[in-house]
Every structure is written in C-alpha cells, then in structure tokens.
Amino acid sequence: MSKIPVIVAPMFLVSTPEMVIEAGKGGAIGSFPLLNARPVSKCAEWMEEVKSKLDDEPWAVNFICHKKSNKRYDDDLQLIEQYEPPIVITSLGHPGDVIEVVHRYGGLVYSDVANVKHAKKAAQTGVDGLILVSAGAGGHGGTLNPFSFIHAVKQFYDGTIILSGGITTGADVAAAKLMGADYAYMGTRFLTAEESSAQEEYKQMVIESTIEDILYTDSFSGVHANVLIPSLIKEGINPKTLKPRKDVDLSHLTDVKAWRDIWSAGQSVTAVDRKQSMREILDQLAREYEGGVSSLLSSQTVRD
Template identity: 75%
Template sequence: MSKLPLIVAPMFLVSTPEMVIAAGKEGVIGSFPLLNARPVSQCAEWLEQIKMELTTEPWAVNFICHKKSNKRYEDDLQLIKTYQPPIVITSLGHPGEVIEVVHDYGGKVYADVATVKHARKAAATGVDGLILVCAGAGGHGGTLNPFAFISAVKQFFNGTLILSGSLSTGKDIAAAKLMGADYAYMGTRFIVAEESSAQDEYKEMVLSATIEDVLYTNAFSGVHANVLIPSLLKQGIDPATLQSREEVDLSHLVNVKAWRDIWSAGHGVTAVEKSEPMREIICQLKKEYEEEVASLVQND
C-alpha cells in the first residue's frame, strides 16, 4: 500500500475514531481531539478501538495544553499515558509536561504554531515536529505566507515540519513537499467524509461554500479562527457587527452546546465537491499527488 505524506487534522466535533482508522488503513495519519469524546470513559473506548484496529500504523490525538481552558487536562494526560498514541499534537499552551510523558514511551509530539515566535518557543521545549498553521487554515488559523513561514522556521528547526492552511488536493500535498514540508495537514476536505460526525447541514454548507464564505475573526474566543459566514447568519449573527475580543476564552472546549452550530472551514473549501467515504477521498488525493509528482519529474 502506497503512503501519502498527509495528516488528517483533528477537527473539533467532527473527527471520529472511524475517520482515524480509515485513514490509517489507507496509509495516512489520522487524528482526533481527545475532547471530542465525552465523558472520559468514552474517550478511553475510542482509544482502545483505534489501538485494536491500527496495530502498526501511526495515528495521533490532539491534546489541549491550556490548563485553564482544558478542565480535562489531567484526565487526558492520563489517557495518553495509558493508551500511548504514537503521535500527540499539542495546541494552546506549553507542551513540556506532555512531551515528557510521550517521549517516555517512545512517541512523538508535534506542536501547532501560527507565528515564528511561537515556533521558536515550541522548538525550545523539545517537540519532534512543528505544524505551521498558515493563512486560510480551518479552525484556529494563522496569517503567515507558507513560503516565508517554512523558510524562517528551517533556520532554527531541523525536526519534522507539517504545513497547514488551504490544502485540499493532492497537488497541494505535492506543493507542500516541494516547499520543504514533511507532511501536509488537511482538515476541511474531510469534514464531508461519510465517517465524519459533522451534521448533515454542516456538510451541505461546506459543499456549497466558496472561499468568500470564510471569515477570519477572534470575536468568539479571542483566538483568530476561520468560520463559515452562512453558519453565523443561520444563528442570527451579523458578521459586520462582530467585535474583536481582547481576552482569550476557550470555554467552547467545555461548553460544546454553545458552539455546535458555529461551523468552521478553511480557504480550501472551494475544492470540496462531494461527500464520500474516507477511502475514496484518500484514493483521489493519492491519484492527484502521484500525477503531480510524475509531472514534476518529467518536466525537470
């Protein structure tokens, strides 16, 4: 089975163990946020399910390091100790404690970063990889150009680099490799997967959306994110009235109900055209990737 240099990004209230397993069986690294499974006992069941299905394939979980926001911090850290996911993706906070745990059992830690300053800080903690969150990424997105971001980070970091932001096709994956990334990081393309837990209306909105339907705002949590304008309008929220939020409030990580209908997508949403099983999406991405790589070699 051919492998694709791709990580299916962990998506809040979207990623499922079925997505992770399907990705792994197709030679792709799947992931899910630990907070998607509530309560902790269900999360343990998800981890057990994935470990039983993916005995040799790599997979990942997303761990929120922001202790004030993640009320399950200690429980989730214990789950990582117990089930030993091969890769832990850290977000929003200092990853030092989880690095110690993961490295103790031989796993890897990748930290997502949106600025060069944060990349330096994460690199200094000893992470194995950096996820460079560039402009157009779904969810918590950045603003940097990927060419410049990769170039800047390569000056001080020799670990694994994962490129995130507006990647939706196999050609995009090939471009990420050409730019110097080890993996592409793709989320929006998989929101509409049949194994996804996204609501049907959410999937339909993604399928009909274009880049012009994506709004970059920090009005909801104090952390800038890309959200779908139609989902705001559906909730009676006028995008023109949104105000910048000065303080970071990540309570939506706990209060799921309040955020269930504010939906996210990245700039690559235009390339998402139909809902399919994970296997079909990945097969299409492989085909596009291999064709583009062959074309580059031929034209060299």
C-alpha cells in the same frame, strides 16, 4: 495501499475513531481531539478501538495543554500514558508534561503554531515536529504565507515540519513537500466525509460554500479563526456588524456548546464539492499526489 504524507487534522466535534482508522488503512495518519469523546471512559474506548485496529500504522490524538481551559488535563494525560498513541498533537500551553510521557514510551509530539514566535518557543521545549498553521487554515488560522513561514522556521528548527492552511488536493500535498514540509495537514477536505460526525447541515454548507464564504474574525474567542459566514447568518448573526472581542475566551476548544452552532472551515472549502467516504477521499488524494510528483519530475527532466 499508497502512503501519502498527509495528517488528517483533529477537528473538534467532527473527528471520529472511524475517520482515524480509515485514514490509517488508507495510507495517511488520522487523528482526533481527546475532548471529542466524553466522558473520559468514552475516550478510553475510542483509544482502545483505534489502537486495536491499527497495528503498525501511526495515528494521533490532540491534547490541549492549557490547564485552565482543559479541565480533563490530568485524565487525558493518563490516557495518553496508558494507550500510548504514536503521535500526540499539542495545542495551547507548554507541552512539557506531554513530552515527558510520550518520549518515555517512544512516541512523537507535534505542536501546532501560528507564528514564528510560538514556533521558537515550541522548538525549545523539544517537540519532534511543528505544525505550521498558515493563512487560510480552518479553525484558528494564522496569517503567514506558507512559503515564508516554512523558510523562517527552517532557519532555527530541523525537526519534522507539517504544513497547514488551504491544502485540498494531492497536488497541493506534492507542492508542500517541494516547499520543504514533511507532511501536509488537512482538515476541511475531510469535513464532508461519511465517517465525519459533522451535522448533515454543516456538511451541505461546506459543499455549497466557496472561499468568499469564509470570514476571518476574532469576534467569538478573541483569537482569529476562519468561520463559515452562512453559519453566522443561520444563527441570526450579521457578519458585517461583528466587533472584535477584547478578552480571550478559549472555551470553544473544550466546551461543546460554545462552538456547536458556529461552524468553521478553511479557505480550501471551494474544492470540497461532494460527500465521500474516507477511503474515496484518500484514494483520490493518492492519485493526485502521484500525478503531482510525476509532473514535477517530468518538468525537471525537461529542464535537464
């Protein structure tokens, strides 16, 4: 089994325990949003299943730190304390409570950030890693160039760096490592996985879409996100007449109904052209990654 520096991003309504388990067995790190499993008892079953099948392999869960948005805040925090996932990925809000719990049992906390201001705030809380959500990422993508983002963050942070945004191939992962990232964070590449719980129509739309089918808009939540234009058209929404939303509504991060029919994908969607199993995707990424590293080493040897 080849180890590849990839974290399979937690995708709302898409990530499953099977994806996490197969990622771990395939040499990557899988993750799922705790809120994908409802009710709390089902989430406990998911965590028990993953923990029992991944002995020493790392895995992760995604925790929403914003108490007003996450009505399961206390329950999910208790699940983290009980099942001790090796990595907890935090989104929104201050991760202080999570850090205290996770560090107590020796786990790691990674926070996703979309700009330098938020990166500095997260770094000050004592998180173990920062997920830099750059331009082109699925869901709430940022606008910063990944080269510039990494360089800016490394000026004040020496923890683990995970790069997100437009990463699709193993060669991309090698490039991310060369840029200074410790891991690549990939979601769109796994949307069409056999183990994914994305609707079949959603998977087919991803396969058929290109970068030109991605729209960066704040019309739905007040926060910019990358969505699939065909999914808007499917719902009778004209993408040309969308208007910015004045208030910020993050219910789609916790409410199934709010984001069930508007589907997201990143700019890397062009490279996803078929359905594959998690193992097939990971094996392909491993081959591409090794090829990318070899190519870089060969280039260095020629220059020397």
